[in-house]
Amino acid sequence: MATICAAVLYQSRVDAMDRAAEASRNVALLAERDIERTFELYALSLQAAVEGMSDPEVLAASPQLRNMALFDRAATATHLGSMLVLDAEGSILIDAASSVPRKANFADREYFQVHRDHPDVGLYVGRPYASRLRDGSLSIPLSRRISRADGSFAGIVLIAVQLDYFHNLFSALSLGPHGSIALIRRDGTMIMRQPYDEKVIGSDIHNASTFKQFLLAAEGSFSGTSTIDGVQRRYYFKNLSNLPLIIMVAEAHSDIYAAWRHRALTISVVLGILVVAFIALSIALGTQMKRRRLAESELAMLARTDGLTGLNNRRTLDEILDQEWRRARRNGSMLSLLFMDIDRFKSYNDTYGHQAGDEALVAVAKCIANNIRRPGDSAARYGGEEFVVVLPDTTQDGAINIAESIRMKVSDLSIKNRGSEYGHITISVGVVTWTPEWETDIAAFIYAADQALYSAKTTGRNRVAVSTAHFASYALDKQAST
Known part of the structure; x- marks a missing residue:
């Protein structure tokens, strides 16, 4: 001992x-x-x-x-x-x-x-x-x-x-x-x-x-x-x-x-008095360390995920976007982004209550997660009823296919919504694909996707709209405006 x-x-x-x-x-x-x-x-x-x-x-x-x-x-x-x-x-x-x-x-x-x-x-x-x-x-x-x-x-x-x-x-x-x-x-x-x-x-x-x-x-x-x-x-x-x-x-x-030093003295005294006490202390210490590891693991998971939907949260999304943006710029590869929003969600909450609204959010999040299968693809809850999917090394056609697949799966859920023109829960999706070539703010990339989402909303909802803004033209327009 x-x-x-x-x-x-x-x-x-x-x-x-x-x-x-x-x-x-x-x-x-x-x-x-x-x-x-x-x-x-x-x-x-x-x-x-x-x-x-x-x-x-x-x-x-x-x-x-x-x-x-x-x-x-x-x-x-x-x-x-x-x-x-x-x-x-x-x-x-x-x-x-x-x-x-x-x-x-x-x-x-x-x-x-x-x-x-x-x-x-x-x-x-x-x-x-x-x-x-x-x-x-x-x-x-x-x-x-x-x-x-x-x-x-x-x-x-x-x-x-x-x-x-x-x-x-x-x-x-x-x-x-x-x-x-x-x-x-x-x-x-x-x-x-x-x-x-x-x-x-x-x-x-x-x-x-x-x-x-x-x-x-x-x-x-x-x-x-x-x-x-x-x-x-x-x-x-x-x-x-x-x-x-x-x-x-x-x-x-x-x-x-x-x-x-304080711990060493205490342990030495305890060992000299009673070996059994030392064994008990070792067991207690092991239990405490195990609890701490479990707590730290849970806290780490909570810090990176959205508590309701289980998707990545906003902070994790920012980290993923920054990493993939830098990698795409470094490798000259394409980066696609899907910006999604549940149509008429406020009306749904007002009609069916917030508990039903949370259940709808979870169902939509599950559809999104089930339709991105590559290890590098990531989905996150952007806020409220908005979701974002990051698709590294994905062409515009590939991003559109994924967006359409998610849109149809959500529509197939057939979650009743009397406030929707389609009679059930639907989503609108904005798609943007850029190949970064110059230094710029990632916010420009998100903004382009948001504008595409706005286009989908204003042209009837329950559809996928593709951003027509290109990286180079956006950078030149922004430089000219400043």
């Missing part, structure tokens, strides 16, 4: 470390997505400003209109310190905060010199610095070069992101009493670290043994001791794919094993 106890405790210790590593990865993923989304928006604002600086009409406009054209609404972002255009000498040429630029020169700043001396840098994420315009507030610069027609240096466009953004983001992530999260440049410059210490910001840690591990792979996990505070932690790190940054999340070993 002592041997079994030791084996259980050892496995529990391993599991605690595995859970900590997974938790650290999830925290890092949350922070990474927030940072990449924010930086992407700022990068687009910088690019727009660079392009605007080459437009004579923009430069000839009044200062207020020019600032609106160059900076749009980016300058009003919560954690944006400054958004400036600097000339070739480093002086402020245009200031997003004022129609009259503030007086300052930044030719000595690293980010300015990098763009001046290296034309091909692109988007540059600089080191933290104390702002001269905002009483020493700590920020990091995002900048792009402005070049003249002959390629010579004409200045830069700069966005100063306040480090409070990272501080607030990291403070909201729970890592235990001794955990740590940091954002580091790939040259070893510390941009932000939690627990926060202003002395650490901007420090160079490229010689630290932990940082050297960060450069060995795109992402990974390992145990090590921090050179900053000497705490032993389990590190998870990831090099951001589109930015010269590394996100690091580390949970202290003392926090990871705190619950395990």
Whole structure:
């Protein structure tokens, strides 16, 4: 029994470390997505400003209109310190905060010199610095070069992101009493670290043994001791794919094993007092784990399916559509969508009651599910009495055949409906088939199917209508309208 106890405790210790590593990865993923989304928006604002600086009409406009054209609404972002255009000498040429630029020169700043001396840098994420315009507030610069027609240096466009953004983001992530999260440049410059210490910001840690591990792979996990505070932690790190940054999340070993140590002591005492009690505890633990697995399995199923019809729910549909849209665009294959709606369903509910309405929904959902047999095809309840079927690698003719089959099967149910012109429950179906070739919103695809459904409704119901909009023509029309 002592041997079994030791084996259980050892496995529990391993599991605690595995859970900590997974938790650290999830925290890092949350922070990474927030940072990449924010930086992407700022990068687009910088690019727009660079392009605007080459437009004579923009430069000839009044200062207020020019600032609106160059900076749009980016300058009003919560954690944006400054958004400036600097000339070739480093002086402020245009200031997003004022129609009259503030007086300052930044030719000595690293980010300015990098763009001046290296034309091909692109988007540059600089080191933290104390702002001269905002009483020493700590920020990091995002900048792009402005070049003249002959390629010579004409200045830069700069966005100063306040480090409070990272501080607030990291403070909201729970890592235990001794955990740590940091954002580091790939040259070893510390941009932000939690627990926060202003002395650490901007420090160079490229010689630290932990940082050297960060450069060995795109992402990974390992145990090590921090050179900053000497705490032993389990590190998870990831090099951001589109930015010269590394996100690091580390949970202290003392926090990871705190619950395990308490459990080990309790089990040891119980084992020493009474072996029978240990056996009973093992049985109880096994039962509890089995219940938990069953509960988690049920919750996972409920989270992905519609409780009434058993089809995929709206959230699962969005995931499937996004996946199949990307695959179709990548492979150049066709993707078809069926948008279905039960005809005169409100009248049916009003006449026969909501209980009968639910039973009709279940019957229609069963017809839909029984008529899509390929593993890749998916059906979902879109909302109310609306259903959607996703058909990867399906031509328009094939989609029409499936739509007609479902329509006839529903009609054959012969569910009486006095409010329908056909005397029983029927459905209308909109069909769309596209081969994606350019980047666009999936909402356009759904909209085309919805328009086809509307056509089926307005031309008599209980029929299948095919969308006449093509992908290319829709994209061109949408571009022209914007």
